[in-house]
Amino acid sequence: xxxxxxxxxxxxxxxxxxxxxxxxxxxxxxxxxxxxxxxxxxxxxxxxxxxxxxxxxxxxxxxxxxxxxxxxxxxxxxxxxxxxxxxxxxxxxxxxxxxxxxxxxxxxxxxxxxxxxxxxxxxxxxxxxxxxxxxxxxxxxxxxxxxxxxxxxxxxxxxxxxxxxxxxxxxxxxxxxxxxxxxxxxxxxxxxxxxxxxxxxxxxxxxxxxxxxxxxxxxxxxxxxxxxxxxxxxxxxxxxxxxxxxxxxxxxxxxxxxxxxxxxxxxxxxxxxxxxxxxxxxxxxxxxxxxxxxxxxxxxxxxxxxxxxxxxxxxxxxxxxxxxxxxxxxxxxxxxxxxxxxxxxxxxxxxxxxxxxxxxxxxxxxxxxxxxxxxxxxxxxxxxxxxxxxxxxxxxxxxxxxxxxxxxxxxxxxxxxxxxxxxxxxxxxxxxxxxxxxxxxxxxxxxxxxxxxxxxxxxxxxxxxxxxxxxxxxxxxxxxxxxxxxxxxxxxxxxxxxxxxxxxxxxxxxxxxxxxxxxxxxxxxxxxxxxxxxxxxxxxxxxxxxxxxxxxxxxxxxxxxxxxxxxxxxxxxxxxxxxxxxxxxxxxxx
Amino acid sequence: xxxxxxxxxxxxxxxxxxxxxxxxxxxxxxxxxxxxxxxxxxxxxxxxxxxxxxxxxxxxxxxxxxxxxxxxxxxxxxxxxxxxxxxxxxxxxxxxxxxxxxxxxxxxxxxxxxxxxxxxxxxxxxxxxxxxxxxxxxxxxxxxxxxxxxxxxxxxxxxxxxxxxxxxxxxxxxxxxxxxxxxxxxxxxxxxxxxxxxxxxxxxxxxxxxxxxxxxxxxxxxxxxxxxxxxxxxxxxxxxxxxxxxxxxxxxxxxxxxxxxxxxxxxxxxxxxxxxxxxxxxxxxxxxxxxxxxxxxxxxxxxxxxxxxxxxxxxxxxxxxxxxxxxxxxxxxxxxxxxxxxxxxxxxxxxxxxxxxxxxxxxxxxxxxxxxxxxx
Numbered sequence: 001x002x003x004x005x006x007x008x009x010x011x012x013x014x015x016x017x018x019x020x021x022x023x024x025x026x027x028x029x030x031x032x033x034x035x036x037x038x039x040x041x042x043x044x045x046x047x048x049x050x051x052x053x054x055x056x057x058x059x060x061x062x063x064x065x066x067x068x069x070x071x072x073x074x075x076x077x078x079x080x081x082x083x084x085x086x087x088x089x090x091x092x093x094x095x096x097x098x099x100x101x102x103x104x105x106x107x108x109x110x111x112x113x114x115x116x117x118x119x120x121x122x123x124x125x126x127x128x129x130x131x132x133x134x135x136x137x138x139x140x141x142x143x144x145x146x147x148x149x150x151x152x153x154x155x156x157x158x159x160x161x162x163x164x165x166x167x168x169x170x171x172x173x174x175x176x177x178x179x180x181x182x183x184x185x186x187x188x189x190x191x192x193x194x195x196x197x198x199x200x201x202x203x204x205x206x207x208x209x210x211x212x213x214x215x216x217x218x219x220x221x222x223x224x225x226x227x228x229x230x231x232x233x234x235x236x237x238x239x240x241x242x243x244x245x246x247x248x249x250x251x252x253x254x255x256x257x258x259x260x261x262x263x264x265x266x267x268x269x270x271x272x273x274x275x276x277x278x279x280x281x282x283x284x285x286x287x288x289x290x291x292x293x294x295x296x297x298x299x300x301x302x303x304x305x306x307x308x309x310x311x312x313x314x315x316x317x318x319x320x321x322x323x324x325x326x327x328x329x330x331x332x333x334x335x336x337x338x339x340x341x342x343x344x345x346x347x348x349x350x351x352x353x354x355x356x357x358x359x360x361x362x363x364x365x366x367x368x369x370x371x372x373x374x375x376x377x378x379x380x381x382x383x384x385x386x387x388x389x390x391x392x393x394x395x396x397x398x399x400x401x402x403x404x405x406x407x408x409x410x411x412x413x414x415x416x417x418x419x420x421x422x423x424x425x426x427x428x429x430x431x432x433x434x435x436x437x438x439x440x441x442x443x444x445x446x447x448x449x450x451x452x453x454x455x456x457x458x459x460x461x462x463x464x465x466x467x468x469x470x471x472x473x474x475x476x477x478x479x480x481x482x483x484x485x486x487x488x489x490x491x492x493x494x495x496x497x498x499x500x501x502x503x504x505x506x507x508x509x510x511x512x513x514x515x516x517x518x519x520x521x522x523x524x525x526x527x528x529x530x531x532x533x534x535x536x537x538x539x540x541x542x543x544x545x546x547x548x549x550x551x552x553x554x555x556x557x558x559x560x561x562x563x564x565x566x567x568x569x570x571x572x573x574x575x576x577x578x579x580x581x582x583x584x585x586x587x588x589x590x
Numbered sequence: 591x592x593x594x595x596x597x598x599x600x601x602x603x604x605x606x607x608x609x610x611x612x613x614x615x616x617x618x619x620x621x622x623x624x625x626x627x628x629x630x631x632x633x634x635x636x637x638x639x640x641x642x643x644x645x646x647x648x649x650x651x652x653x654x655x656x657x658x659x660x661x662x663x664x665x666x667x668x669x670x671x672x673x674x675x676x677x678x679x680x681x682x683x684x685x686x687x688x689x690x691x692x693x694x695x696x697x698x699x700x701x702x703x704x705x706x707x708x709x710x711x712x713x714x715x716x717x718x719x720x721x722x723x724x725x726x727x728x729x730x731x732x733x734x735x736x737x738x739x740x741x742x743x744x745x746x747x748x749x750x751x752x753x754x755x756x757x758x759x760x761x762x763x764x765x766x767x768x769x770x771x772x773x774x775x776x777x778x779x780x781x782x783x784x785x786x787x788x789x790x791x792x793x794x795x796x797x798x799x800x801x802x803x804x805x806x807x808x809x810x811x812x813x814x815x816x817x818x819x820x821x822x823x824x825x826x827x828x829x830x831x832x833x834x835x836x837x838x839x840x841x842x843x844x845x846x847x848x849x850x851x852x853x854x855x856x857x858x859x860x861x862x863x864x865x866x867x868x869x870x871x872x873x874x875x876x877x878x879x880x881x882x883x884x885x886x887x888x889x890x891x892x893x894x895x896x897x898x899x900x901x902x903x904x905x906x907x908x909x910x911x912x913x914x915x916x917x918x919x920x921x922x923x924x925x926x927x928x929x930x931x932x933x934x935x936x937x938x939x940x941x942x943x944x945x946x947x948x949x950x951x952x953x954x955x956x957x958x959x960x961x962x963x964x965x966x
Contacts, residue, residue, distance in 0.1 A: 037917065044916035045880065052876065055834070058821030059791045059874065066792040 004031055091166070091187040094173065097144050099123060099137065102182060131157065136168075143170045143183050154190065165194040218273040225266045226546050227471070230568030232259045234477025237571070241480075263568065268405040271332075275412045282416060284440075285580065287327035289319065293352070295572060296334050300350075304342050310349030311342075318356045320364050324440035329413050333421075334368060336406045337433045341372035348373025348430070362441050369434045377425040385423060386411035410435070460486035463508040467491050468498035468524065469544060470516045474567070478511065478544070481571045495519025499527050509578060512561075513544045521545075522559040529560035540585035542577055591777075591965045592616065592674035593902045595933045597655045597662040601633035604668060608637070611672055618672035620680060620770075622904070623647040623757075624937035625668035627747045631757050634668070638759045643672075644682045645759040646770045648715040650937035651746025651909040656927040657934070663920055665748060671902065671935045676965070679776040681706050684758050687765040692722040696729020699769050703734050709774035710734065713904075713961075714742035714943060717754040718765040719852050722802040723941045723953035724864035726767065731951065739774065740951040741781050741961045743906035743939035744863060751828055751852065754940065772963070780897050781961035783944040783954050784889040785908075786882030787847055789837045789873040791819060796870045802862045803854070804836075807872070811858035816850070819874060827853050831860070832910040832940070835955050837875040838866060847875060849910060849955035851940060863941040864953045877914040877956075886922040886958050893960065894929045900962040905936030908956045912938045922958060930962075 008028050015021050085092055085105040092105040101119050109116045112127050125131055136155055143150050149171040156165050168187040172180045236256045244252065274280040293313050304311035334352065341350040351371045358365040377385065386407050414421040414435045425431035465487045469475045479489040490505070492498045496518040502510065510528065512521035525541050532538055543556045543564035556564050563581035565574055594611045598604040612618070621638055625631060627649045638645045655662045655669040662669065685699045695716075703710045712734070716726055723744055731738060745754035756768035772779065794815070798805040804812045816822065820834055831850025839845050852861035866872070903926060912919050926934055944959040945951045 041917045044918070048914070048916060049879075052879070055820050055822075055876070056790070059819055062819045063791045070792075 005035065089188075091185075093185050094182055095140070095185070096182045097180065099140055099144070101127070128157075140170060140183060140185070143172055144180055147172050147174075147180055154194075164189055165191045215273045215276050218269060225262075226270075226567050227474075229259060229263050229266065230477065231473040233263065233568050233570075234480070235473065238476065238480050268409060271409050272405045272412075275409065275416075280416065282326045283328060284324055284326055286322065286324050286583075289315070289321055289323055289354075291576075292327050292331050292334070293354075295331060296338060296352070299335060300338050300342055303339075304350060307342065307346070309342065309345055309347075310351075312349070313352045313354075315354045316356060318359075319354050319366060320356070320359070320439075320441055322441070323364070325437065326417065329417060330437065333410045333413055333435060334370070336410050337368075337370040337435075340406060341370050341374060341431070341433070345372045345374035345430075357436060359441075363438060364441055365436060365438050367434060367436045369432050371430070371432045373430040376427040376429050377423060377431055378427045382423060382425065386421065462486070462488070464488045464490065464506065465509045465511060466498060466501055466505075466507045467511045467544075468493070468495055468516060468521065469511075469513040470494060471513070474513070474544075478574075481574055482511075484571065485575060495521060495524040498524050502528060503531075507539065509581070510539055510541045511544055511565075512541065521561075522555065525556075525559040525561050538585050540578070540581040542581050591676065591901050591963075592618075593933050594618070594672045595655055595657045595670065595935055596672075597653075597664065597667055597669045599629075599664070599667045601630050601637070604629075604634060604670065605637055608641070608670070608672070616672070616674065618643055618674050619677070620644045620646070620673040620675050620682070622671040622673065622770075622935060623668060624650045624653045624935065626650060626653070626664075626666045627750070627753070627755065628666050629668055631755060631762055635757055635759050635762060643759065644680075645757070646682050646713065646715075646768055647755075647757040648743075648745040648768065648937065649717070649747055649755040649757075651749055651940065652912055652938035653936070654905070654907075654923060654938075655933075655935050656923065658931075661920070661924075661927070663923070669935050669937070671933065673902070675772075676776050679773045680770060682758060682768065682770045684756065684761050684763060685767045685769065686763055687716070687718055687721070687767065692716075692725035693729040693732075695767060696726040696731075697733055698729075699767055700730040700733030703730070703738075703769065703771050706771050707773045707775075711739040711772045711774050711777065711779040712742070713770040713772070714740060714767055715745055715756050716742075716767040717745040717756045717763060719751060719754065719940075720802070720861055721765070721941075722863075722865055723943060725801070727943055727951060727953045736950050738951065739779055739945055740943060741779075741904070741906065741945065741959065742943040743937075743959065744941035746909055746938060746940050749829055749909060776966060778964045778966055779961065780893075781944050781959060782889055782893045783942060783952075783957045783959040784886055785847060785954065785956045785958070786877065786885040787835065787837070787875045787956045788878045789845075789875050791874045793839075793871050793873055796866055796868055796872060799866050799868050799870075802848075802865050803859050804862065804866050805857065805859045812860045813853055813855065813858040816860060824855075828861075832908070832955070833877070833913050835875055835910070836862070836866065836872045839871045839873075846952065847955045847957075849908070849941070863955050877911075880915065880918060882911070883915065883918065883922045887925050889958075890922075890925050890929060890960065893962075897962050897964075898930075900930055900932050900964045902963045903930060903932060903934040903936075904961045904963070905934060906939045906942045906944070906957075906959040906961075907936060908942060908954075908958070909938040909940060910956050911958060926960065 008031055011024055012028075015024065088105065089107070091108040091111055093101055093108050094103040096102050100121055100123050104116060104119050106116070109119060112119060114127065119127055124137060136153070139150055139153055149169070151169045153168045153170065154165065155168070156163060158164075166187045167190045168185055170183055170185050173182045173184055175181050233256070236252060236259065239252055240249075240256075271280065293315070297311070297313055301311045338350060338352060349372075353369040353371065355367045355369075356364060357367050411421050414437065417437050419435055419437035421433075421435040423431055423433050463486065465482055467475070467478050467482070467489055469478060469491070470493045475491055475493070479491055482489050490501055490507070492501055494516045495512070498510070498512060499519065502524075510524075512524050514521040521543055525543075528539065528541060540563075541561045543561045544567065545564055546567045562584040563577045565577040569577075594616060596607040596611060598607050621643050623634055623638075623645060625634065625647065631647065631649065634647065635645060652663070652665045653667060653669045654664070683699075683702055685695055685702075687695045690698070699714070703712055712730065714726070714730070716723065721744060727740070730740065734740075745756055747754045753764045755762055755764050756766055757763070758768060794808050796804055796807060797809045806812055807815045813827075816831070817824065817827070820830075822830055828850050831853070835847040835849040837845050837847055846864070848862040848864050848866050850860050851863045853859070854861060905923065905926065907919075907923070911922075915922070923934070942954045942957045942959040943951065944954065944957070944961070
């Protein structure tokens with residue numbers, strides 16, 4: 001700029017005539033405008049700088065005031081933190097990435113018995129020379145390398161000859177850039193708590209052992225009930241088939257009905273305690289659904305008719321007939337639900353519906369519904385319905401027989417069988433109890449046998465059965481029932497005799513009580529199978545037992561038996577067991 | 591597309607210049623006018639309506655024009671761009687902001703935009719001193735999508751802070767938005783937004799705010815904090831507020847600037863050109879001085895590398911830049927002319943809207959927002 005001005009001045013000095021002045025004037029004016037504009041810009045910059053200087057200096061003053069306030073606050077915070085660190089009833093320490101102490105609080109120093117300045121800069125092993133475990137140091141190293149917190153590390157350590165339990169929380173410390181620069185550890189002495197914990201644990205174990213013992217006691221007591229029950233029911237059956245006058249027949253009916261009720265109670269109790277003790281055995285085998293439902297129908301239709309109720313079973317057409325599952329438990333669930341329906345219905349009827357929900361080539365999911373027109377269930381009772389000992393409150397005058405375990409058992413059984421159970425009901429309008437169960441589908445068609453007594457007579461007439469049973473009453477019952485379906489029965493009262501008979505004669509089937517003097521049922525079965533290993537035969541062998549606990553089945557099978565009947569048994573269950581055993585035995589023949 | 595640009599200082603001069611530019615048979619179908627509020631804006635609308643041309647108009651806080659016949663940076667005048675656009679490739683509409691919040695105003699406009707073109711580019715200018723530009727942008731994006739191409743700004747009124755306007759050939763609104771939508775299958779539209787402002791002073795927390803109104807900063811009345819920290823006299827507000835905006839730090843370490851557009855002296859509140867969220871960490875900010883021109887030059891050069899061809903350049907430059915750079919403002923606009931030597935028109939705004947090639951569209955303050963329109 002000064003250069004340009006100098007140029008103009010020089011030009012003015014060298015002007016020689018007015019023409020030259022005119023020519024130069026425009027250039028001079030233009031140059032002056034530019035100078036003016038540059039001056040304006042400069043002037044602006046100057047004013048602007050002044051203005052900004054003022055504002056910046058104000059900002060600087062305020063900001064330094066702010067910073068002082070912040071630093072004062074920080075001092076106060078630091079004092080507060082230091083107070084907290086000193087007084088906190090915990091051991092607090094900071095370590096660098098090499099796991100050397102940077103800072104510890106007073107409690108920690110007291111624990112080590114060293115002054116704070118003797119701790120900082122040193123490592124754990126230098127502070128506690130007796131410290132043996134490397135696990136703790138590894139955990140700290142992991143917190144540093146992974147950057148992840150580790151809470152509730154419990155460890156037993158020795159200080160000054162004393163064993164103490166401590167609980168430690170570890171967390172990494174990061175700098176503002178996010179890099180890990182160390183860790184903080186906070187430990188509590190939990191020796192007292194550990195002491196209480198172990199006491200609690202012991203108390204819990206004792207309580208659990210008590211419960212287990214109780215369950216086992218109930219199971220064995222119920223089991224003991226079964227043998228005399230078998231006697232009562234079996235002998236009643238025999239008595240029913242002798243000439244009786246009308247009043248005697250009525251009395252007998254009363255005995256049978258009471259005994260059956262008692263049996264239901266005992267069975268419920270046994271099932272429940274077996275489930276609770278985890279000893280319930282599921283038995284998956286091929287079966288025909290219709291047969292199960294016929295059993296249910298026969299069992300409950302009579303009772304329904306006594307109360308003038310309709311009773312019907314409806315099976316959708318697409319429901320497969322041949323299934324693999326635990327038919328015994330299925331029967332039990334349906335009987336329980338349908339039995340309840342009969343019990344709680346005074347007018348109308350009960351319908352059992354079975355639908356197919358889903359099916360694949362080898363699986364089917366079925367839904368069973370028991371629909372009644374009974375008293376219904378109030379909303380508030382529904383939730384607790386499937387719980388143990390739950391009974392919907394009834395009018396006092398009406399005594400409903402039952403253990404209160406039925407629905408709870410149904411629930412546990414459907415759970416065990418991977419199904420679901422539920423109820424839809426409105427008080428006064430009846431209830432629908434439903435459950436769903438999955439079944440495998442069998443490729444083998446079970447030959448369906450006509451289930452009339454006559455045909456059963458025909459089926460087993462001329463067949464020979466060997467029965468080993470030491471209890472005289474049971475001997476009578478078994479042989480009576482077997483004779484009714486056509487068998488010729490050979491009876492012995494111990495295992496030794498059974499084996500001798502088997503070796504001397506030909507039999508179509510062998511039924512063995514398990515607990516017998518001289519030689520038990522297992523030994524007999526094993527001996528039979530040993531012999532058959534040579535003869536390449538396989539005779540159906542059925543165990544007669546009062547046991548139905550988990551694990552028992554393995555023993556029967558291991559001994560080479562094909563099935564078992566649990567005492568007390570009905571003619572139907574005995575027949576069914578014989579048929580099952582025959583199927584299994586036929587498959588086992590080479 | 592064909593473009594002619596001119597400037598004027600009155601309606602009369604405007605009409606003459608229009609006719610002169612049309613005398614060679616140039617027959618425009620659209621016009622962009624940025625004008626001082628001192629000029630009779632109604633007169634301009636009426637004239638343009640008679641010509642059967644669509645108008646995209648906004649009041650300004652100073653306006654500028656660069657073309658082959660010269661350079662104009664004026665206050666109190668107007669600049670005009672006469673456009674001959676492909677028929678059916680554009681549309682212009684006004685949306686009134688009366689009785690509707692800025693977000694919903696944006697939504698309404700966005701609905702019209704997406705109905706008009708499948709691939710729209712939006713030019714939007716809004717009037718109103720309390721307009722929350724950020725909410726307007728969010729409203730449009732809520733309908734047209736977060737990645738829609740959009741540029742524009744807030745209308746000015748020569749720093750009187752009384753009333754700003756947007757206008758078309760048939761309407762004028764002191765509280766509304768005017769939108770020109772272009773079909774992106776016909777035009778290529780790109781832009782940049784750059785500010786150069788820097789943070790100054792200690793971090794502060796917004797302790798009470800509603801939308802774009804801030805009541806307290808660090809639990810002190812916002813107006814008091816602002817005046818005390820910047821050593822500002824009451825009579826300098828709100829004018830000086832545009833120059834010293836709040837810098838709001840975002841969680842991803844980026845930031846936006848929010849200029850003070852107005853003050854509520856009774857409630858000791860500051861009214862910003864965009865939303866300032868409760869709990870936001872803010873600092874004051876300032877232009878670092880004349881080096882912001884350098885930073886703009888760099889950005890313009892970078893942008894030129896990828897967009898060397900253009901038909902028309904539109905620049906929305908914050909009035910605060912004009913205040914901060916004074917007459918030297920021409921140096922950063924000169925850079926654009928030197929690079930492309932294509933018609934450039936623009937005005938000094940109270941806020942800018944723009945896509946940055948680095949991010950989706952946002953509402954800014956203090957920026958130099960440059961847009962290039964080119965027919966494909």
